[in-house]
Amino acid sequence: MFDSDSWQEIFATIRKNKLRTFLTCFGVFWGIFMLVVMIGSGNGLSNGILSDFSGTATNSFFCWAQKTSKPYKGMKPGRNFNFNNEDTKALKKIPELAVVAPMNQLGNYQGTNNVVYNMKSGGFGVSGVYPELTRIEETKLKDGRFLNQNDITEKRKVAVIGKRVQDVLFEGVANPIGEYIRINGVYFKVIGITQPASSGERGKEQGETVYIPFSTFQQAFNYGDVVGWYAVMSANNVPASEAEDKVLAVLRERHKIAPNDPIAIGHWNMEKEFNKLNGLFSGISGLVWIVGIGTLPAGIIGVSNIMLIVVKERTKEIGIRRAIGAPPSHIVRQLIIESVFLTTIAGYIGLVLSVALMEGVAAAIPEGEGGMFSNPTIDLNAALTALTILIVAGALAGLIPARKAVKIPPVEALRYDN
Numbered sequence: 001m002f003d004s005d006s007w008q009e010i011f012a013t014i015r016k017n018k019l020r021t022f023l024t025c026f027g028v029f030w031g032i033f034m035l036v037v038m039i040g041s042g043n044g045l046s047n048g049i050l051s052d053f054s055g056t057a058t059n060s061f062f063c064w065a066q067k068t069s070k071p072y073k074g075m076k077p078g079r080n081f082n083f084n085n086e087d088t089k090a091l092k093k094i095p096e097l098a099v100v101a102p103m104n105q106l107g108n109y110q111g112t113n114n115v116v117y118n119m120k121s122g123g124f125g126v127s128g129v130y131p132e133l134t135r136i137e138e139t140k141l142k143d144g145r146f147l148n149q150n151d152i153t154e155k156r157k158v159a160v161i162g163k164r165v166q167d168v169l170f171e172g173v174a175n176p177i178g179e180y181i182r183i184n185g186v187y188f189k190v191i192g193i194t195q196p197a198s199s200g201e202r203g204k205e206q207g208e209t210v211y212i213p214f215s216t217f218q219q220a221f222n223y224g225d226v227v228g229w230y231a232v233m234s235a236n237n238v239p240a241s242e243a244e245d246k247v248l249a250v251l252r253e254r255h256k257i258a259p260n261d262p263i264a265i266g267h268w269n270m271e272k273e274f275n276k277l278n279g280l281f282s283g284i285s286g287l288v289w290i291v292g293i294g295t296l297p298a299g300i301i302g303v304s305n306i307m308l309i310v311v312k313e314r315t316k317e318i319g320i321r322r323a324i325g326a327p328p329s330h331i332v333r334q335l336i337i338e339s340v341f342l343t344t345i346a347g348y349i350g351l352v353l354s355v356a357l358m359e360g361v362a363a364a365i366p367e368g369e370g371g372m373f374s375n376p377t378i379d380l381n382a383a384l385t386a387l388t389i390l391i392v393a394g395a396l397a398g399l400i401p402a403r404k405a406v407k408i409p410p411v412e413a414l415r416y417d418n
Contacts, residue, residue, distance in 0.1 A: 025346035028390065032347045035386055036354035036378055038288045042281070044361070044376025056202070057233050058274045059240045060099075060136045063247060063267040064229035065255075072258035081255045081264075083227035090250055091230065096243045099135050099233040104128040104217050104226070106184070115210060116182040117169040124165050125209045126183055128217025136233045137197070139206075142166075144177045144192030151213040157220065159188035163195045164207035181210070186220045188212060240271035332403070339398025340391060347390040351383055 068079045083102070091100045106126045115124050131147050133139075139146055146160055159181060161169075170176040180187045194211075196203030217223065234243035248265055251257070257264045358376050 021342065025342055028343050028346035028394075029350040031350070032386055032390055033350040033354045035289075036351060036383060037357065038291065039285075039382060040354070040358035040361075040376045040378045042284050042288045043378060044358075045281075045284070056138070056270060057136045058271050059238075059243075060231065060233040061240050061244045061247075061267060061269040061271070062229055062231050063244075063251070063265055066263055066266050068257055068261055069263040070258040070261045072261070073256050075256060081257075083230065083251070083255075085225040085227065087251060087254055088227060088230075090254060091232070091247060094243070094246050094250065096235055096238045096246050097232055098235040099132045099231075101130045101133045101136060101231040102214060102227040102229075103130075103133070103231060104214065104223060104228040106221060114184070115165065115169065117176075117179065120169050120171070122165065122168040124162070125205065126217075127209055127211055128214040128223075129211050130214050133231060136231050140195050140197045142193040142195040143175070144190070146192050146194075147211060147213055152215050155216045155219055156213060157186065157188045157216055158191045158213065159183075160192035160194060160211040161190055162207040162209045163193065164204075165210060166193050183210065183212075184221065240269055244269055332399070336395055336398040340394045343394025344387075344391055347387050347394075351387055354378075355383060 065081055065083050069077050071077050088100060088102045114121055130152060131149060134146060142163060151158055166176055176190050179190050181190060194206060196206045232247055234240045251265055252259055358378055361376050
């Protein structure tokens with residue numbers, strides 16, 4: 001393999017046929033380049049969309065009250081209703097549930113409210129929550145602490161603010177902990193500052209939210225015992241869909257809702273949606289590999305065809321070698337090395353440039369701001385696997401012409417005229 005004469009012959013052949021060699025190598029280069037780019041793009045799409053799921057328990061679900069759509073027990077359709085504190089007590093008795101976290105929010109879903117500190121104000125989401133919410137949605141603290149059970153029991157007027165809230169309201173303030181903010185005329189003491197635990201829209205929402213104790217929320221803003229919606233996590237080894245069915249059945253019974261009413265209680269199952277997207281991206285990944293690897297044979301076939309031409313051009317030379325005693329294995333090795341050399345060099349260049357392109361795109365997208373496309377990088381193992389496949393294919397591409405070469409009898413090869 002390291003015979004200098006063999007390598008001199010290989011380089012002499014390449015120099016003699018520069019254009020042909022370039023076009024052959026370009027086919028291989030383009031095949032692996034497109035494979036890596038497609039894999040990286042698929043990863044970027046997957047990372048961007050699934051980033052909204054990061055930081056949230058996949059065995060969780062959410063439900064909220066809407067209008068009824070069917071008559072039931074003498075009640076007309078179109079009836080409004082609200083969840084309440086008694087519903088919370090009933091749900092906590094369901095053994096399939098690990099966490100029941102009632103929540104309220106001022107305004108509508110993702111609504112904003114005027115939050116004031118001294119002369120500065122901003123529109124941010126204000127949520128009344130229980131400490132148990134952190135078991136469902138990851139909460140990272142930048143400073144201070146999160147809400148605890150004593151805050152709920154004593155209905156303390158305390159607040160945990162997001163990083164974006166701090167940046168807007170407390171610009172120039174070294175430490176907002178202990179300061180007071182005003183929400184709809186009610187003052188709350190800042191006890192903690194969170195930073196986004198995930199990227200994408202969910203991370204942005206976390207940074208712009210003010211969390212206050214659920215019980216304080218109901219009292220301060222005259223919500224009575226109304227619960228806006230529930231965040232629920234199923235117990236260990238209990239599918240979220242099974243726990244969800246139990247919760248919906250209890251809530252329908254308590255509020256006299258028809259069992260077959262599909263609209264009255266809105267619900268969103270994290271487990272189901274996560275599994276759907278995982279299945280989708282597994283299919284996309286498989287399709288990318290099929291299409292990407294499908295481009296490689298075009299380059300490999302090009303290499304094989306070129307090697308057949310090389311054999312044809314060097315038939316007389318091969319005959320002379322055979323006549324003076326060169327073993328067939330030497331001829332085969334020479335052609336295979338030439339084929340592998342071309343595919344390896346072209347494949348390596350394609351791999352390096354495609355990985356560099358993906359890394360450049362990833363660097364150009366600010367962290368957490370890629371939306372549906374984020375971190376389009378490729379796993380090193382996948383890249384090396386693609387290159388290995390290419391090298392093996394290159395060896396096979398050289399093997400076919402090599403076997404043809406050694407099958408030519410030396411006498412016929414010496415008589416051959418190009």
